[in-house]
Amino acid sequence: MSNQRRNLYFYYHPNDELEEKLAPLYQLAIENDFNIVDDSKDANIIISVGGDGTFLQAVRKTGFRQDCLYVGIRSKDEAGLYCDFNLDNYNEMVDSMLNAELEVRRFPVIESTVNNESSYCCLNECSVRSTLIKSIVIDVFIDDTYFETFRGDGLIVATPTGSTGYNKSTKGAVVDPKLPCFQVSELASLNNNRYRTLGSSFILGPERTLRLSVRQDGNDYPIIGMDNEAFSIRNIKDITVKLSDKVIKTVKLKNNSYWERVQRTFL
Known part of the structure; x- marks a missing residue:
């Protein structure tokens, strides 16, 4: 690990059991000349401890930092597509950092803009769902060209890493x-003689822009999910989604590829 990357910030949901498990990891990091900082702005390595959900929160709460690395540690023995390390094997993590047995992977991020005003980055997905017991109607445009009118429970726009989730x-x-x-x-589209959509997922390249125009028919307050957080935004008219210039740089073990993790998780 480069000498320039020695400031560690730990993001987790505190509890007594987790604090006890983290204590020897803190000590081991200090013994190997790493600095533990209290403010994420001072860190060049941000470590989430928990699971994939905690990792997504760590990235969002620290502002999708482009000048640092993110590391995911599982606090329990469970599969994690963002978490290469297990808290019970923290010696392995420190040893890997010191002996350069790590690689940096870069995950794409999407940027969602609501009503041409507020923009949000997403590492997993942006979803638009009805909050009423009725369908939501959304006109779908690709590069300002009308594509289809969706009627159903909602739509999900996912990144490649988010493709394994919702x-x-x-x-x-x-x-x-x-x-x-x-x-x-x-999400549960209505397809009949009156309403017709593609009826399957479709993938857009990096130069494409997706615009979702919500019909103002009384269902004007859908829930917008950004990764694992819900946003209640009044009077939503349109949502524009495109691939962001940002990427999330994460640390991975050299012998632990994305597809190996997918295989362990689902097969």
Whole structure:
């Protein structure tokens, strides 16, 4: 690990059991000349401890930092697509850092702009869902060209790494994160003689812009999910999604590829 990357910030949800497990990791890091900082702005390595959900929160709460590395540590023995390390094997993590047995992977990020005003970055997905017991109607545009009118429970726009989450549960494709793209998937679309959509997920390349125009028919307050957080925004008219210039740089073990993690998680 480069001498320039010695300031560590730990992001986690505190509890007594976790604090006890972290104590020897802190000590081991200090013994190996790492500095533990209290403010994420002072860090050049941000470590989330928990699971994939905690990792997503760590990235969002620290502002999708472009000048640092993110590291995911599982606090329990469970599969994690963002977490290479297990808290019970912290010696392995420190040893890997010191002996350069790590590689940096770069994950694509999408940027969602609501009503041409507020913009949000997403590492996993942006979803738009009805909050009423009625369908939501959304006109879908690709590069300002009308594509279809969706009527149903909602739409999911997923990054390649987000393709294994909510998107996969709707039968969307699992996408290699080395492909700079994003995927659009339907939630319970109505397809009949009156309403017609593509009826399957579709993938857009890095130069494409997706615009979702919400019909103002009384369902004007959908829930917008940004990764694992919900935003209640009044009077939503349109959402523009594109691939961001930002990427999230994460640390991975050399012998632990994305597809090996997918295999362990799902097969």
